[in-house]
Structure formats: C-alpha cells, structure tokens
Amino acid sequence: MAVIETRELRKTYGKIEALKGVSLRVEPGQVYGLLGQNGAGKTTLIKILLGIVQKTAGDATLLDHAAGDAATRRRVGYLPEDHAFPVYHSGYSLMDFYGQLYGVSADDRRKKIPEMLEQVGIAGRMHSKIRTYSKGMKQRLGIAQAMFHDPQVIFLDEPTDGVDPVGRREIRDLMQRLKEDGKTIFLNSHLLGEVELICDRVAILQRGELVREGTVADLTKQVGLFVIGVADGQQFPADDVIRLGYKVTPAAGRYEVELPEGKGIDPVLALLSEKGLRLRHLVEKKQSLEDLFVSIVDAAEPGTDGRPGKGVRPVGGPRRRS
Numbered sequence: 024m025a026v027i028e029t030r031e032l033r034k035t036y037g038k039i040e041a042l043k044g045v046s047l048r049v050e051p052g053q054v055y056g057l058l059g060q061n062g063a064g065k066t067t068l069i070k071i072l073l074g075i076v077q078k079t080a081g082d083a084t085l086l087d088h089a090a091g092d093a094a095t096r097r098r099v100g101y102l103p104e105d106h107a108f109p110v111y112h113s114g115y116s117l118m119d120f121y122g123q124l125y126g127v128s129a130d131d132r133r134k135k136i137p138e139m140l141e142q143v144g145i146a147g148r149m150h151s152k153i154r155t156y157s158k159g160m161k162q163r164l165g166i167a168q169a170m171f172h173d174p175q176v177i178f179l180d181e182p183t184d185g186v187d188p189v190g191r192r193e194i195r196d197l198m199q200r201l202k203e204d205g206k207t208i209f210l211n212s213h214l215l216g217e218v219e220l221i222c223d224r225v226a227i228l229q230r231g232e233l234v235r236e237g238t239v240a241d242l243t244k245q246v247g248l249f250v251i252g253v254a255d256g257q258q259f260p261a262d263d264v265i266r267l268g269y270k271v272t273p274a275a276g277r278y279e280v281e282l283p284e285g286k287g288i289d290p291v292l293a294l295l296s297e298k299g300l301r302l303r304h305l306v307e308k309k310q311s312l313e314d315l316f317v318s319i320v321d322a323a324e325p326g327t328d329g330r331p332g333k334g335v336r337p338v339g340g341p342r343r344r345s
C-alpha cells in the first residue's frame with residue numbers, strides 16, 4: 024500500500040495551472056521531500072491530499088482512500104506553513120485544546136502533553152504564553168500539535184522556518200525518531216541541505232510539473248563523472264586517457280574523468296593497471312541537492328542576459344523545446 028499516491032493530478036485556479044499532471048508515490052515509513060520554487064504548486068498538492076482544496080482532474084489517494092476522506096484525516100497530522108496559534112494560549116493550554124478536539128480524555132491529556140512538549144524540547148516553557156515564544160518555539164509547538172494524535176502520516180510545511188541551526192538539528196532528530204517509529208513524513212522545505220540530510224526520496228516541482236523524482240543518492244549522482252587519484256609519487260597518465268576518448272580535468276591532486284557516450288570507466292582502470300599504477304581514489308562525483316535544484320531552475324528560467332532557459336523535461340514527459 025502506498026501512503027500517498029497521485030496520478031496525473033491537475034489543479035487549475037481560473038487560468039492558473041497550479042498542477043499539470045503530477046504522478047508520485049510515497050511508501051510507508053519514508054521521509055519524502057517536496058521541493059520547488061515559490062509558486063511551483065507544493066502547497067496546492069498538500070492541500071488536495073488533505074481535502075482542503077479540490078483537484079481539477081487526475082487521482083490522489085491518502086492511506087488508500089480518496090484524498091479528502093474525513094475518516095482518513097484522523098490518521099494524518101499537519102503543520103501548515105505560516106501557522107498562527109492564538110497567542111493568549113500557553114503551549115500547554117493549546118495542546119489541551121487540540122487534545123479535546125482529537126477526543127483525548129482529560130487523564131490522557133494530562134499525561135501526554137508534557138511528554139509531547141518534552142519531545143520537541145519546550146516542556147520547560149509549557150506554561151508561558153505563546154506570545155512570549157520565539158519563532159523556533161512556535162514551530163516546535165506546531166510539530167507537537169501535528170503529532171499529538173499519533174498520526175500515521177505527518178505533513179510538515181516548512182517545519183524549520185525561522186529555527187536556528189541547533190533547533191533545526193533537534194527537529195531533524197525528531198523527524199528521524201518519528202521515522203524510526205514507522206511514521207511517514209511528507210516534508211515541504213526550502214532548506215535543501217536539510218532535505219538532503221533527512222529525506223529518503225525527493226520530488227522537484229517546477230511550475231506545476233514534476234521534473235525530478237528519486238532517492239537523494241540517485242538525484243545527486245553526476246552520472247558519467249569520476250574522480251580518480253593514483254598512489255603518491257605516481258603520475259596519472261592524463262594524455263593516454265584523453266587518447267582513449269575521455270575528457271580529463273586536473274582537480275586538487277586528482278583528476279576528474281568524464282566518460283564519453285557509451286563508454287564505462289573500466290578501460291581507464293585497465294590502462295592504469297597495465298602501467299602498473301596503483302589506484303588510491305575512485306569515486307563517482309556527486310553534486311549537492313542545491314546544485315541540482317539551481318541547475319533545474321537555471322535551465323527553466325530565462326537567464327539574466329535575457330536568453331530563454333533551455334527547458335526542463337518533466338518526469339515521464341516529452342522534452343520541452345526552448
């Protein structure tokens with residue numbers, strides 16, 4: 024069973040096409056990151072899954088039920104972006120209010136609320152008014168609220184927004200613990216370094232289209248580019264490798280070797296071995312998620328020099344013309 028599945032999901036607001044046929048699947052226990060620039064359609068996708076807005080076409084299911092199903096929503100936690108809790112509440116009284124909405128008994132609320140607030144690191148201030156909380160404390164309270172009823176799947180829209188680096192790390196650790204407890208987390212964040220650290224898979228939306236989807240490891244792999252180093256005192260035979268058809272660039276005592284179309288790295292390794300050279304370093308080069316994201320945006324957006332972008336091919340779709 025997929026926790027979340029969308030097929031050719033479309034949403035238009037008047038003339039605006041917010042989602043143009045998005046298909047994705049989130050498996051149980053995954054931390055799944057949804058990335059995209061402002062206006063790419065991320066919040067629209069979450070809102071359709073939660074039944075807050077209606078889809079225009081296609082399919083969307085949550086925990087095997089059509090998105091928006093009221094009974095399913097009880098099994099889902101949600102931290103909205105830019106939420107604003109009433110500031111006259113304390114952390115404790117706010118949780119007590121939500122606990123009543125969720126139908127938790129008074130005894131259970133008394134026991135559970137301090138535990139939940141401890142987990143998110145604000146138990147020491149739980150009786151202070153929210154108006155005295157920092158942005159980071161409000162975010163932690165929002166996460167506690169989203170987790171209160173022990174949901175199977177949790178949607179977190181920018182959970183670390185306004186949180187300092189130490190707090191971000193704590194929220195990451197908390198997400199990790201939720202994952203270890205078997206929860207599925209659907210994360211929307213602009214902090215790509217964090218997404219890279221915590222997410223199993225990511226999807227990148229660009230103007231309503233899914234342009235990349237996969238594991239972080241696969242997406243950040245730079246296919247066809249290796250970094251090679253030979254043992255100290257030995258010389259990498261760059262000219263011979265170039266003669267074999269590879270592109271070679273020196274890089275800090277090592278060499279970046281770019282594979283020509285249809286060729287692997289094996290002929291280079293065979294050459295090194297023939298020459299009696301010892302391999303000290305061989306890795307397939309990686310790019311950061313941020314590099315990937317920026318390259319996608321650069322390809323799709325007009326350059327600052329006014330030239331049109333090269334276009335980004337949607338997942339499963341035809342290559343767009345520039």
Ligand SMILES: Nc1ncnc2c1ncn2[C@@H]1O[C@H](COP(=O)(O)OP(=O)(O)OP(=O)(O)O)[C@@H](O)[C@H]1O
Pocket residue numbers: 036039040041059060061062063064065066067068
């Ligand atoms: N209620 C609405 N009425 C009209 N247009 C809307 C509405 N909600 C969203 N849109 C438009 O749909 C597109 C997608 O918006 P959405 O909020 O889903 O993007 P987002 O990726 O979540 O952006 P952000 O990162 O800024 O939160 C945008 O062009 C936005 O202006």
